[in-house]
Amino acid sequence: xxxxxxIDAIVRQTTILLAQLATSGGGRTQLAHTANQVFLxxxxxxxxxxxxxxxxxxMFGMALRTYQTKLQRLSESRTDRxxxxxxxxxxxxxERGRDAPVARTDILQRFRHDDPLSVGGVLRDLVxxxxxxxxxxxxxxxxxxxxxxxxxxxxxxxxxxGFVWLCVHRLAPAxxxxxxxxxxxxxxxxxxxLSALLADGRIRPSExxxxxxxxxxxxxxxxxxxxxxxxxxxxxxxxxxxxxxxxALGKRAATARDLIGGSTFSFDVWKQHPHYDEVVGFLGRFRxxxxxxxxxxxxxxxxxxAPAGAEQRVVIYAGQNVLGIDDxxxxxx
Numbered sequence: 145x146x147x148x149x150x151i152d153a154i155v156r157q158t159t160i161l162l163a164q165l166a167t168s169g170g171g172r173t174q175l176a177h178t179a180n181q182v183f184l185x186x187x188x189x190x191x192x193x194x195x196x197x198x199x200x201x202x203m204f205g206m207a208l209r210t211y212q213t214k215l216q217r218l219s220e221s222r223t224d225r226x227x228x229x230x231x232x233x234x235x236x237x238x239e240r241g242r243d244a245p246v247a248r249t250d251i252l253q254r255f256r257h258d259d260p261l262s263v264g265g266v267l268r269d270l271v272x273x274x275x276x277x278x279x280x281x282x283x284x285x286x287x288x289x290x291x292x293x294x295x296x297x298x299x300x301x302x303x304x305x306g307f308v309w310l311c312v313h314r315l316a317p318a319x320x321x322x323x324x325x326x327x328x329x330x331x332x333x334x335x336x337x338l339s340a341l342l343a344d345g346r347i348r349p350s351e352x353x354x355x356x357x358x359x360x361x362x363x364x365x366x367x368x369x370x371x372x373x374x375x376x377x378x379x380x381x382x383x384x385x386x387x388x389x390x391x392a393l394g395k396r397a398a399t400a401r402d403l404i405g406g407s408t409f410s411f412d413v414w415k416q417h418p419h420y421d422e423v424v425g426f427l428g429r430f431r432x433x434x435x436x437x438x439x440x441x442x443x444x445x446x447x448x449x450a451p452a453g454a455e456q457r458v459v460i461y462a463g464q465n466v467l468g469i470d471d472x473x474x475x476x477x
Contacts, residue, residue, distance in 0.1 A: 245286035306374035317350035
C-alpha cells in the first residue's frame with residue numbers, strides 16, 4: 145500500500161514538471177502523444193520485470209480485451225514500420241492535409257496492412273484529443289489537422305543532436321536502436337544525428353561493439369542557453385537511474401558507506417544569517433569542485449588505459465532550489 149502512495153506522489157510531481165515544460169516560454173506543447181507514450185513505455189517496463197499481459201491489464205484496471213485493443217492502436221504500424229499507428233496516421237494526415245482534408249477512404253487505403261478497426265479507433269482518438277477535425281460521416285468522412293503542431297524553434301535535427309550525444313555518452317557503447325528506444329525518437333532522425341555527431345568528432349565508432357558508438361564526454365558549458373533541454377534531461381535521468389539502481393539492489397535504507405544514493409538537505413536562512421552565503425553558495429562550490437575533478441580524471445585517463453573489464457562510470461548529480469525568492473533577489477544573491 146505504501147508503494148502505491150509513493151507512485152502517486154512521484155506521478156504528481158512528474159506531471160507538475162511536464163506542465164511547466166509544456167508552457168515554458170509562453171508555448172503550448174501538444175501532450176496527447178505524451179500520454180500515449182507513457183502508457184507504451186510503462187507497459188514495456190512492466191514486461192521487462194517479467195509480467196504478462198493479463199497481470200498488466202489488471203494493474204491498469206482494464207479488461208484484457210480493452211488493454212489489448214489500446215496496445216494494438218499505439219503499437220508499431222504494420223504499414224509504416226518504425227512508428228506507432230497513432231503517430232503514422234497523424235503524420236500522414238498532417239502532410240497530405242495541408243491544402244485539403246484527407247478522405248477516410250484514402251487513409252484506409254494508405255494503412256491497408258493495419259486492422260481497419262484499429263485505424264478507425266486511432267482516428268477517433270486523434271479527433272477526441274483535438275489534433276484532427278472530422279467533416280462528414282462514414283465513408284464520406286474527411287480529416288484535417290485541427291491546429292498546427294507545436295515543434296521546437298530552429299532546426300529539429302540540430303536540437304536532437306544534443307540528446308543523441310548525451311544518450312551515446314551515458315549508454316556507451318550504444319547502438320542506433322538503443323538510442324532510438326531510449327529517446328522515443330524516429331529512427332531516421334537518430335541516424336541523421338549520429339552522422340552529424342560522427343562528422344564533427346563528438347562521438348566515434350565503438351571498438352567494443354559492432355555498429356555502436358561511444359563518446360568520452362558530453363559537456364554543456366555554464367551560461368549557454370543552447371541545449372538547456374539536454375542538461376535538464378541529463379539531470380533528471382541521472383537522478384532516476386540512481387534511484388532505480390538502488391531499488392534493484394534491494395536497498396531500502398541509506399548508510400554512510402553507500403556508493404549509490406542521494407541526500408536532500410533543507411536550510412532555513414535569511415540574508416543577515418551568518419551562514420547565508422555558505423548555504424546559497426553550495427551549488428557554485430559543487431560545480432567548481434566537480435569541474436576540477438572531471439578535468440583531473442580526464443587528464444589521467446588520457447595517459448593511462450583502464451584494465452579490461454575494470455572500468456566503472458560514476459554519475460554524480462546535485463540540484464539546488466531557493467524557495468521564497470523572486471528574480472530580482474536571486475540576482476542580488
